[in-house]
Amino acid sequence: MWPDRRLIELFKTEFPIVLAPMAGIMDAELVIAAAQGGALGSLLCAMITAEKAREQVNIIRQRVAAPINMNFFCHKLVDADPMREAGWKKRLKSYYQELGLDHTAPVNAANRAPFDAAMCEVVEELKPEIVSFHFGLPDPALLKRVRAAGCIVIACATIVREAIWLEENGVDAIIAQGAEAGGHRGMFLTENIAEQPGTFALVPQVVDAVRVPVIATGGIADGRGIAAAFALGAAGVQIGSAYLRCPESRVTALARSALAQARDDSTVITNVMTGRPARGVANRAMREVGPICPDAPAFPHAATSLGPLKAASETLGKVDFTNLWAGQAIRLGREMPAAELTRALAGGALARLSQMAG
Known part of the structure; x- marks a missing residue:
């Protein structure tokens, strides 16, 4: 019992x-x-x-x-900060170029x-x-x-x-x-x-x-x-x-x-994916930009610019920009x-x- x-x-x-x-x-x-x-x-x-x-x-x-x-x-809802968003796009620009994407194109806001x-x-x-x-x-x-x-x-x-x-x-x-x-x-x-x-x-x-x-x-x-x-x-x-x-x-x-394939040491806490700390299996974005990055816009706006990267990367069979939220077990x-x-x-x-x- x-x-x-x-x-x-x-x-x-x-x-x-x-x-x-x-x-x-x-x-x-x-x-x-x-x-x-x-x-x-x-x-x-x-x-x-x-x-x-x-x-x-x-x-x-x-x-x-x-x-x-x-x-x-x-x-608490936080309005998108245009200057911070621009800085974030600049931080991610090399990934856009690598995947053949236009980093200046408008993107649907994270929901x-x-x-x-x-x-x-x-x-x-x-x-x-x-x-x-x-x-x-x-x-x-x-x-x-x-x-x-x-x-x-x-x-x-x-x-x-x-x-x-x-x-x-x-x-x-x-x-x-x-x-x-x-x-x-x-x-x-x-x-x-x-x-x-x-x-x-x-x-x-x-x-x-x-x-x-x-x-x-x-x-x-x-x-x-x-x-x-x-x-x-x-x-x-x-x-x-x-x-x-x-x-x-x-x-x-x-x-x-x-x-x-994840192990006991595969997860990290990151703010890169959404702008708010979350634990997930480390991907390329977390490792190279974070895991904690002061440039990340406030939650949930950091996720907006990552959306196109996630979609493009997944078509290539990669999870470089995919949220893999998971705990240490x-x-x-x-x-x-x-x-x-x-x-x-x-x-x-x-x-x-x-x-x-x-």
Whole structure:
């Protein structure tokens, strides 16, 4: 049995496992499969329109009778800085020339929108059981509307101070994101990535600081990691990288190959790809321009100029400019259906917890 059942009772899922919302490489199919396996399926909505979010949730509802977590970003919108954009284009000019692209041609702006009134209306209409937030919480008026729709609210913290702030602002559970985690840091009260604790240093300190259930995330990809998180006081875990190579994910064959070859030392935290610190498998752009580059425009504008480079490079069979967001445990990922993987993760954790109890 699970030593802490608060998350299972809160979410009404079979297992205290949350499928991490992952930008650009997942849709309803992976959410459905993870939910069928007993996890809480999460749909990242920061890069899709309100209409697309509605469509995806309806697909999930038709296929599985399980709770849904709709995930949103809460970053502060920053206007593009023409001078900084020009400097960034200049920094990337040699890559444009190498790939035969015109670096002066207009490019579609990167689409990563913070939670707003339009998305709040979608939440009120669809009433997902859980709504999660990254980079803090939305405007209090919007958050009040989410709560009035009957949604459980969870959010991400990267330091204890953020966890305390989230609890003071009424969240029902806190995701404690360690430095090992793939993708964007959920930080919002700090900008210093050098100070972010690892998962197993962060989790017990957050557990001691708040009363709500804590969900550990970062570097957890098998039953051993899940059991360890529970031993440190977590009530559940959020797992992303372990699911990347499942057949239901939308990871391209090219990226899938790169992820399969990744080792424990393959990932780095970079701001080159989007303008905000995120962990991924190092590619050419990260190595040669970063991994941290002061020239990168603010989030999400750095991604705009990289778009044409990514597309052109991928046509040549390369991932030189492709986001390969993944955590430090990427090597533990497996190629198996997501429902089967979820059950394997839970089974492995329960076996390890039973050994520890015995």
